[in-house]
Amino acid sequence: MADFSQYTAPIADWVALEPTLPAFPNVGLEDLKHIVNKGREDMAAQGVADRGLAEKVHTKDFKIPARDGYVLEARSYRPANVSPSHALPVYIHLHGGGYLFGTLGSEDAICSRIVADQLEKSFPVVVFNINYRHTPEYKYPTAWNDVEDAFVWFHENISEVGGRGERSWSGYRGDNENLAACPRIRGQVLMIPCLVQLDYYAPRQDKLRSPELSSLVGCANAPILPIDRIKLFGSLLDVNKDSNTGDDRRLNPGNATAEEVKELPPTTFGIAGNDPLRDEGLFYAQLLNENGVPTDVHVFPGVPHGFRRYGDKLAASSKRWDEVMTNGISWALSSPECGSFEIKSE
Template identity: 45%
Template sequence: MADFSKYGGASREWKAVEAAFPSPAPDGSSVLEKRTAANANREKTSAALMTELADKVELIDVSIPARDGFALEGRLYWPKSVPKDAQPGLYLHLHGGGYLFGTLSSEDAICSNLAINTSDKGTPLVVLNLNYRHTPEWTYPTAWLDAQDGLAWIHATAVPQFGVDPAKVVVGGISAGAHITATLVLEQHLGKLPADVPRVAGQVLMIPALVNSQCYEPQLAQLASPKVSSLVENEFAPILPVHIAHFFTDLLKVPAHPRVDDTFLSPGNATAEQVQGLPPTVFGICGLDPLRDQGLLYARLLSEKAGVPTNVHLYRGVPHGFRRYGPDWLSVSRDWDATMEDGIAWVLKNPTATNTLDIIVHGEETM
């Protein structure tokens, strides 16, 4: 039985962040007002960072047709160091934001850095930022289907038009985007996507949500006690306490009483047989996160029970979404960046499985 509670607690650096940036008081704003404010802040932060990146990367806007005729926004980030005939790999980026927040421009700095730095380290890479549709206007499973349509577009359009290597397509996401990623990759593996879409080379799951809150019983059954669950230990964690996580998922309007074995909704509840043969998978997990155990249990399932190559990183002492504060405040931010950049390169090297859950721990001892 698992007990990951040793990874809980806050680091000294995080305590300093909390002191410098106290949590704002509830302001009574509507869902749409919250989204507008959050997106504006994310876009402002990204734009400031892009001042140092703009001359290193070309941004190419594209329109991606969804199955219902909606035109999805997409943006390619092509490092200027990568020749147009280099046949680079492609990373499909699915942003975080609780299925509610995020725009095309809010991801410019993240995607540019990822494309530039991964390429500079020796793995030529372009990034496709897919702005999937958000709540509250678009409910479950719209965003998940948008991701499927984005993957199909890559092979139907990006491969012939831009010359990316169809054998080097990696899918990854952060938080809600990691949830969508895990479903997308598992659905393809289970033969539920069109057969003419080539298998993805790997997936990157950063601070993933993998199980719907109505379907958590199989997760608790794997723990030594419900009391050691990260949902209990980190119930009131910074940034994403449990009640805020429920606020986001409630907006999805998932039908009541979903099946716990519905792997489209809860890929973290898949069986070893279902995940056996998945492509190499990178995990980035925070110790001070209610979602911690979902990520670690899925990593254990893939590595120990299904023989899937895994690369598992745990950021000790910091909560879900800590990366927004950057390396000036949290040194472990550099480890986060390296996990993604080096992780993409790792999956493209066709790594072998170790059949053990090897967790690489980053960050300070907790207080």
């Protein structure tokens, strides 16, 4: 029986950092969205400047038509010293933010870091950042439809993005991995993934040694993403509870059956130890592994959901986060075989 509670206790770096952080804004939803998005964009701009990424990475913006006529934003990032005529594998980036937060610019730092880090590994890639629509203005399944439409457009226009069709590689990052529904891909990187909505979270709980060991219990009041905030994010999706939503795999991929996951591509997981979403990520990784999907599973002990935003203030954990993401890209393209289930925590 499983017990992942050893990953919960805060590490020293987090204990030192937490008292210095501002309180979550006590404002209305519209103001909250503006404050958080502005903060994320400012942090991204600072991250680009700190590493001189603007000189290393060339960006290009795209407009993508959605099925309802709305025009989606997307941005590509490629090594500045690689000729535009040189087609590269593509990593597709979907940001986290509880379906509420996130903009195109809020992802500039992480997307540029991936490009720069891959280049240092002598494995250049293009990153393609898709900005789907958000709540509360747009309910479920708008964001999911946006991602599907953008993936179709991407595969039809891969040369315009600078991608190499026969080796294009798509990945997902952030806590919105249940947005994934697309043409055949080479691999996935699921970082701090949200895989099951709270109303439908239960099928694998019986694998725990004891119910109180669940991350939904032990991490209920965790920093950054406590249970109350998860409930807020879920409520804004305005899902029709009278429909058969529990069986909707777009909304709840973590509840997939063994048959449904056996053809998935190699998947890297990055999971925060002090995060209510921890157990669903680990159980999903185990499900994939048990059904022949190559998995590379990493836990970051003692840090909460979204910890990477604090960068050098959590230096060791942030450095490892970047390594997990970049290594996940080259690992997936190496055609790995499925081994035994292993959780790497350092």
